[in-house]
Amino acid sequence: MLKINVITTGGTIEKIYSEQTSSVENVDNKIDRYLGRLRLPDCEVHVAPLMNIDSLEMTDADRSAILGLVEQMLSEPSPIVITHGTDTMVQTGRYLKEALPELKVPIVLTGAMTPLGFEGSDGLQNLTESLFAVRILGPGIYVVMHNQAFPIDHVRKDRDTSRFVWVD
Amino acid sequence: MLKINVITTGGTIEKIYSEQTSSVENVDNKIDRYLGRLRLPDCEVHVAPLMNIDSLEMTDADRSAILGLVEQMLSEPSPIVITHGTDTMVQTGRYLKEALPELKVPIVLTGAMTPLGFEGSDGLQNLTESLFAVRILGPGIYVVMHNQAFPIDHVRKDRDTSRFVWVD
Amino acid sequence: MLKINVITTGGTIEKIYSEQTSSVENVDNKIDRYLGRLRLPDCEVHVAPLMNIDSLEMTDADRSAILGLVEQMLSEPSPIVITHGTDTMVQTGRYLKEALPELKVPIVLTGAMTPLGFEGSDGLQNLTESLFAVRILGPGIYVVMHNQAFPIDHVRKDRDTSRFVWVD
Amino acid sequence: MLKINVITTGGTIEKIYSEQTSSVENVDNKIDRYLGRLRLPDCEVHVAPLMNIDSLEMTDADRSAILGLVEQMLSEPSPIVITHGTDTMVQTGRYLKEALPELKVPIVLTGAMTPLGFEGSDGLQNLTESLFAVRILGPGIYVVMHNQAFPIDHVRKDRDTSRFVWVD
Numbered sequence: 001m002l003k004i005n006v007i008t009t010g011g012t013i014e015k016i017y018s019e020q021t022s023s024v025e026n027v028d029n030k031i032d033r034y035l036g037r038l039r040l041p042d043c044e045v046h047v048a049p050l051m052n053i054d055s056l057e058m059t060d061a062d063r064s065a066i067l068g069l070v071e072q073m074l075s076e077p078s079p080i081v082i083t084h085g086t087d088t089m090v091q092t093g094r095y096l097k098e099a100l101p102e103l104k105v106p107i108v109l110t111g112a113m114t115p116l117g118f119e120g121s122d123g124l125q126n127l128t129e130s131l132f133a134v135r136i137l138g139p140g141i142y143v144v145m146h147n148q149a150f151p152i153d154h155v156r157k158d159r160d161t162s163r164f165v166w167v168d
Numbered sequence: 169m170l171k172i173n174v175i176t177t178g179g180t181i182e183k184i185y186s187e188q189t190s191s192v193e194n195v196d197n198k199i200d201r202y203l204g205r206l207r208l209p210d211c212e213v214h215v216a217p218l219m220n221i222d223s224l225e226m227t228d229a230d231r232s233a234i235l236g237l238v239e240q241m242l243s244e245p246s247p248i249v250i251t252h253g254t255d256t257m258v259q260t261g262r263y264l265k266e267a268l269p270e271l272k273v274p275i276v277l278t279g280a281m282t283p284l285g286f287e288g289s290d291g292l293q294n295l296t297e298s299l300f301a302v303r304i305l306g307p308g309i310y311v312v313m314h315n316q317a318f319p320i321d322h323v324r325k326d327r328d329t330s331r332f333v334w335v336d
Numbered sequence: 337m338l339k340i341n342v343i344t345t346g347g348t349i350e351k352i353y354s355e356q357t358s359s360v361e362n363v364d365n366k367i368d369r370y371l372g373r374l375r376l377p378d379c380e381v382h383v384a385p386l387m388n389i390d391s392l393e394m395t396d397a398d399r400s401a402i403l404g405l406v407e408q409m410l411s412e413p414s415p416i417v418i419t420h421g422t423d424t425m426v427q428t429g430r431y432l433k434e435a436l437p438e439l440k441v442p443i444v445l446t447g448a449m450t451p452l453g454f455e456g457s458d459g460l461q462n463l464t465e466s467l468f469a470v471r472i473l474g475p476g477i478y479v480v481m482h483n484q485a486f487p488i489d490h491v492r493k494d495r496d497t498s499r500f501v502w503v504d
Numbered sequence: 505m506l507k508i509n510v511i512t513t514g515g516t517i518e519k520i521y522s523e524q525t526s527s528v529e530n531v532d533n534k535i536d537r538y539l540g541r542l543r544l545p546d547c548e549v550h551v552a553p554l555m556n557i558d559s560l561e562m563t564d565a566d567r568s569a570i571l572g573l574v575e576q577m578l579s580e581p582s583p584i585v586i587t588h589g590t591d592t593m594v595q596t597g598r599y600l601k602e603a604l605p606e607l608k609v610p611i612v613l614t615g616a617m618t619p620l621g622f623e624g625s626d627g628l629q630n631l632t633e634s635l636f637a638v639r640i641l642g643p644g645i646y647v648v649m650h651n652q653a654f655p656i657d658h659v660r661k662d663r664d665t666s667r668f669v670w671v672d
Binding site for chain 2: 374375376377378379449458460461464465467468469471472473482483484485497499
């Protein structure tokens with residue numbers, strides 16, 4: 001039975017449509033609810049909701065808080081999935097890589113272009129892939145989105161096509 | 169075989185999540201796609217997309233355009249469903265009532281608090297009820313939402329509870 | 337606040353896919369769960385699960401049990417929705433009509449061609465229509481399916497087209 | 505752009521509820537439709553529908569036909585996903601392994617316990633994982649189901665728990 005730690009930080013994947021404001025907002029957690037739809041019989045998923053913000057608003061202090069929780073979790077040899085807004089996901093991943101030179105497990109950052117539960121959402125696909133990826137990938141920091149696993153030094157978001165692409 | 173005319177004007181029911189702007193927008197029609205999920209074997213539904221706007225931005229000219237299309241459709245004895253933003257749905261309904269004193273068919277205004285296809289959406293429920301209501305209700309103008317049919321003179325939106333309520 | 341009594345008797349609408357037998361079976365109630373997806377703010381729905389059987393296996397004793405529960409419920413002036421297999425839905429409706437000559441509320445029988453929660457299911461549409469219908473229809477016994485309300489003496493199931501049709 | 509070949513052979517994953525027989529049947533392909541819900545921007549998925557049968561009815565001739573198509577596809581270095589009934593998935597996988605001693609790509613067998621599009625289905629999860637797995641796994645034959653990748657010599661289906669488990 002593998003333990004997987006999931007840190008949630010907000011981003012589009014967790015946005016909720018608010019009937020009061022008629023807009024999408026980061027106000028409530030919903031990763032847990034969607035993880036409940038997956039069959040993970042040999043897996044103990046531990047979800048830690050750390051913050052719930054748009055990643056364009058993520059500060060140095062926020063990234064430091066993520067690093068702090070990751071370091072604490074790394075006291076055990078469990079892989080980590082971090083859900084994160086796509087706009088600064090790569091920035092956070094590179095920050096973690098610099099601070100964590102000798103990783104012994106994979107850390108996967110993932111998110112969504114359209115919120116979980118909205119028609120056409122890629123959120124459950126990305127969660128499914130990420131939870132699978134941390135069982136297979138070697139130590140290191142990756143972005144896992146849309147059927148691909150990118151090492152953190154070789155990826156950028158392409159806004160025009162709503163996807164991530166390889167960079168050399 | 170009953171013909172039902174559906175006029176779409178936008179509103180929350182038809183909002184779409186835009187990955188480019190990370191917000192919900194009235195940019196594309198989707199009523200048709202959702203009507204395709206209903207079984208309407210004795211019914212010919214004719215959808216006329218008239219405009220696609222937030223009802224808070226609806227002008228007198230827009231309401232006049234709705235009235236014009238309704239009058240044209242009333243040359244045949246088919247009931248009419250109008251999808252509309254909830255914020256000014258009652259205003260549009262009363263405007264139509266004043267202009268159409270001798271209705272021989274029911275006209276139903278409906279919409280949604282959460283867009284079609286978003287988790288927790290009431291859109292398909294309201295469409296289902298409205299298409300059923302126009303077969304049963306007598307001539308007049310109604311709001312049909314959330315299991316209720318309100319005569320247009322006896323209804324208001326209650327923002328706090330995201331529903332419509334009876335007024336005397 | 338209107339009270340609506342719902343009696344569930346099984347039928348396709350409530351069938352569940354069993355991974356053990358690889359077939360669909362009437363083993364568990366799920367109407368409640370799907371009613372929870374509807375917005376019924378002015379409505380108190382009371383669900384009474386009476387039996388859970390394929391309506392082709394429904395016996396005289398079963399119909400008598402349905403009648404008994406209906407009579408008991410009719411001590412209050414609340415309308416009734418009965419979910420039922422489509423194959424003998426009309427038979428049960430006519431049996432109730434004969435036994436209940438002086439109805440003061442509408443009784444609606446409904447069901448589904450494809451189970452609730454299966455792709456292409458008509459179950460939630462029929463539930464939505466039935467809960468709406470009992471607010472609008474006069475006293476009497478009806479089948480409500482696929483956007484139509486049929487008086488019980490003027491309806492039969494058409495197996496070839498998976499729908500109900502009018503009979504004179 | 506990676507090409508992935510998908511061979512469909514039927515099984516529960518592709519079963520459809522038939523309103524005529526009130527049972528689930530292997531009569532039509534639906535893998536394609538569900539693949540269309542996934543975002544696979546760097547991937548060219550080629551679906552080859554080979555047969556559509558319950559895997560308990562799969563004959564030696566059927567397995568030989570699968571092997572024939574696999575051999576033909578292996579003329580190019582593209583990985584292969586085979587959708588298959590779970591009951592004899594392992595048997596087919598071992599048959600392929602014996603016949604294909606020098607594989608240079610991964611071949612993944614997958615399927616579902618509940619058909620695609622039925623509430624609680626694991627089908628889309630397994631497809632998502634399998635399409636991801638063939639990008640990451642080394643050459644060999646695997647079962648990918650429920651967040652796990654099993655080498656074909658170390659897996660069996662456990663009927664009681666509706667899952668696959670490791671065997672030494």
